[in-house]
Amino acid sequence: MSLREFLFGKKEQEVDVPAEPAHENAWLSSNFTFRWVTRLKNWGITDKEYSKERHHKKTDDEAIFSLYKKLLVQHKNDMLVQQALYYELAMIDAELGRDPKPNLVLAQKNLLAHYHHSKNIRSVVIESNKDACASCKKLDGWVLTFSEVTKQHPLPNLKCMKKHGKKSFCRCIYGPMARIE
Numbered sequence: 627m628s629l630r631e632f633l634f635g636k637k638e639q640e641v642d643v644p645a646e647p648a649h650e651n652a653w654l655s656s657n658f659t660f661r662w663v664t665r666l667k668n669w670g671i672t673d674k675e676y677s678k679e680r681h682h683k684k685t686d687d688e689a690i691f692s693l694y695k696k697l698l699v700q701h702k703n704d705m706l707v708q709q710a711l712y713y714e715l716a717m718i719d720a721e722l723g724r725d726p727k728p729n730l731v732l733a734q735k736n737l738l739a740h741y742h743h744s745k746n747i748r749s750v751v752i753e754s755n756k757d758a759c760a761s762c763k764k765l766d767g768w769v770l771t772f773s774e775v776t777k778q779h780p781l782p783n784l785k786c787m788k789k790h791g792k793k794s795f796c797r798c799i800y801g802p803m804a805r806i807e
């Protein structure tokens with residue numbers, strides 16, 4: 627019997643992290659530990675590493691959180707990976723009923739830093755999801771220079787009415803605006 631079967635039974639279906647709100651119910655309907663351990667495996671964490679971490683922690687939540695912290699250290703020089711990891715930590719927060727904002731802020735910060743390091747990008751544009759709430763839709767298409775973003779930091783939108791789990795969860799992102807030669 628594999629560890630997965632032992633921990634979660636055979637019936638769980640693997641689901642991807644939802645980029646589209648339409649997939650969110652499928653995501654949230656699977657077992658919390660199952661979906662995040664599956665996700666950790668996608669990031670390269672093995673069953674053995676998970677078992678070891680779980681042995682040292684009181685709960686699955688703590689083991690998952692601690693392995694995410696390890697991944698952040700491991701990928702500290704890749705800002706896009708940092709963005710993705712912080713975004714997933716924000717989802718975990720929201721699913722556990724905690725405020726996702728601090729990790730969403732860190733996700734946005736890493737994405738902006740990534741853009742700032744690429745020579746061709748001179749500003750960013752806010753892109754809201756097609757199922758976004760009215761407040762986020764108002765931000766859609768807003769072009770900002772890097773200094774404007776630093777002063778106003780409009781994302782995550784604190785007025786967002788769309789939820790993930792129990793918490794408001796703004797899914798807007800900064801898109802890159804290429805320099806026109």
Ligand SMILES: [Zn+2]
Pocket residue numbers: 758759760761762763783785786787788795796797
């Ligand atoms: Zn919103």
